Amino acid sequence: MQLAALETYLTTLLPKLGVNKQRELVRLMYEIAKRDQKSPAQILPLEKNLNFERAKKILLAQRYPVNYKTARKDQFYLPKLELDPAQTADLTPRSFSPKTVYIETSVKDTPLAARVRRAFPQAVFKETDGKTQVGSPYFSKRLDTLLIHREKYDFLKPCPCSCGSAGCGYNLINLGFGCRFECEYCFLQQYQNLHAVLLPANVDEFLAKIDGASFRTGPFDRPRIGSGEFTDSLVFDDITQYSAQIVPFFRARPHLQFEFKTKSVNIGGLLQAGGAENVVVSWSVNAAPIIDLAEHFTPHLTARLQAACEVARAGYRLGFHFDPVVIYDGYQQDYALTVEEMADTLPHDKIAWISVGTLRFSRELKKQIETRFPANTLLDGEFLLDFDGKMRYSEGQRLEAYRFLVPLLRKTFPKAVVYLCMEDPHIAKLF
Numbered sequence: 001m002q003l004a005a006l007e008t009y010l011t012t013l014l015p016k017l018g019v020n021k022q023r024e025l026v027r028l029m030y031e032i033a034k035r036d037q038k039s040p041a042q043i044l045p046l047e048k049n050l051n052f053e054r055a056k057k058i059l060l061a062q063r064y065p066v067n068y069k070t071a072r073k074d075q076f077y078l079p080k081l082e083l084d085p086a087q088t089a090d091l092t093p094r095s096f097s098p099k100t101v102y103i104e105t106s107v108k109d110t111p112l113a114a115r116v117r118r119a120f121p122q123a124v125f126k127e128t129d130g131k132t133q134v135g136s137p138y139f140s141k142r143l144d145t146l147l148i149h150r151e152k153y154d155f156l157k158p159c160p161c162s163c164g165s166a167g168c169g170y171n172l173i174n175l176g177f178g179c180r181f182e183c184e185y186c187f188l189q190q191y192q193n194l195h196a197v198l199l200p201a202n203v204d205e206f207l208a209k210i211d212g213a214s215f216r217t218g219p220f221d222r223p224r225i226g227s228g229e230f231t232d233s234l235v236f237d238d239i240t241q242y243s244a245q246i247v248p249f250f251r252a253r254p255h256l257q258f259e260f261k262t263k264s265v266n267i268g269g270l271l272q273a274g275g276a277e278n279v280v281v282s283w284s285v286n287a288a289p290i291i292d293l294a295e296h297f298t299p300h301l302t303a304r305l306q307a308a309c310e311v312a313r314a315g316y317r318l319g320f321h322f323d324p325v326v327i328y329d330g331y332q333q334d335y336a337l338t339v340e341e342m343a344d345t346l347p348h349d350k351i352a353w354i355s356v357g358t359l360r361f362s363r364e365l366k367k368q369i370e371t372r373f374p375a376n377t378l379l380d381g382e383f384l385l386d387f388d389g390k391m392r393y394s395e396g397q398r399l400e401a402y403r404f405l406v407p408l409l410r411k412t413f414p415k416a417v418v419y420l421c422m423e424d425p426h427i428a429k430l431f
């Protein structure tokens with residue numbers, strides 16, 4: 001739906017609207033037109049005595065058919081629609097092949113720097129002092145630049161979770177920044193301000209911080225430490241070979257457990273490192289239509305589960321994250337099929353934990369998603385401003401999703417810990 005066409009139609013219908021009022025109605029009409037494939041006249045036909053209040057009421061009722069009557073007025077978020085075609089994501093299949101590789105002087109002689117030189121012979125290599133800004137002005141061009149650096153400050157921290165959400169005692173080491181997949185809901189597209197892939201060459205210094213640290217355990221038997229907040233834990237592992245350092249380190253510390261979180265099947269390093277009972281390799285899983293439509297360039301569910309079986313055979317335990325669960329017509333049948341495929345494929349006794357979290361995003365991320373993925377279907381759901389300032393499905397819709405999926409997972413995998421992630425504490429404690 002062309003924005004200009006909507007604006008013209010509204011101006012014809014309600015010629016005296018102020019800027020802010022028009023902005024709200026344009027957004028509502030745009031979202032309805034995109035979801036329902038309707039023309040402006042079908043969405044808001046001319047009627048006698050139509051005014052702003054009446055038009056907004058008609059449009060809100062159409063846009064939020066499930067929640068219109070129960071949501072508070074201030075839960076509807078109707079910012080100006082700003083679509084910038086220059087920001088649209090490039091969904092042409094491609095391999096990771098940076099054009100420019102910057103290597104900080106302090107790590108130029110490390111094994112990672114040497115591997116990167118061998119892996120990308122076509123790239124232009126530049127040495128940097130670590131102070132010069134690198135990368136593209138555009139997030140969509142982030143894969144053009146790779147920076148190998150020495151992390152100096154940000155080694156180990158408790159998972160920030162979401163303000164006010166139920167925590168799970170997670171601790172993070174951030175081994176890298178940036179990802180070569182294009183998940184439409186990825187928070188990095190709004191969060192990452194340096195548009196490049198960053199990989200630290202001093203993993204030994206990250207690991208050294210762990211021995212002296214004290215950890216929260218949360219609801220688990222041992223503290224959990226993981227990578228994969230600002231990148232996928234394994235997507236670059238063939239280049240970084242972080243797993244070759246991490247696995248032996250944790251194997252020697254059975255009082256801790258480490259989690260790799262991934263959607264990739266890049267498991268060669270893990271298989272070579274040999275298994276460890278306290279190293280959990282977790283896959284983000286989803287309903288097949290969501291993987292197809294919204295997780296661009298990621299391996300499909302069956303490939304992820306096959307990789308999981310291989311690492312389980314090598315001696316690792318497994319984790320799975322149903323995150324984000326997306327609510328749409330028929331979603332329960334699709335998620336049930338994913339659970340069924342997992343049940344048929346995986347060694348059940350190797351599954352340590354499964355988390356569940358419904359789709360949520362910040363206001364800024366919503367704008368990024370709609371401008372980078374104008375054909376997305378994720379945003380067609382009914383998202384309301386929620387307890388932590390993020391946009392979520394209504395409490396009723398989330399409860400329905402959890403009441404369906406959590407018992408199903410607990411029944412299918414009785415030995416796994418099944419928990420909710422980033423959820424309102426009063427909802428989390430119901431499960």
Ligand code: SF4
Binds near residue numbers: 178180186230263
């Ligand atoms: S795999 Fe994770 S880090 Fe990579 S694009 Fe998807 S959500 Fe973002």
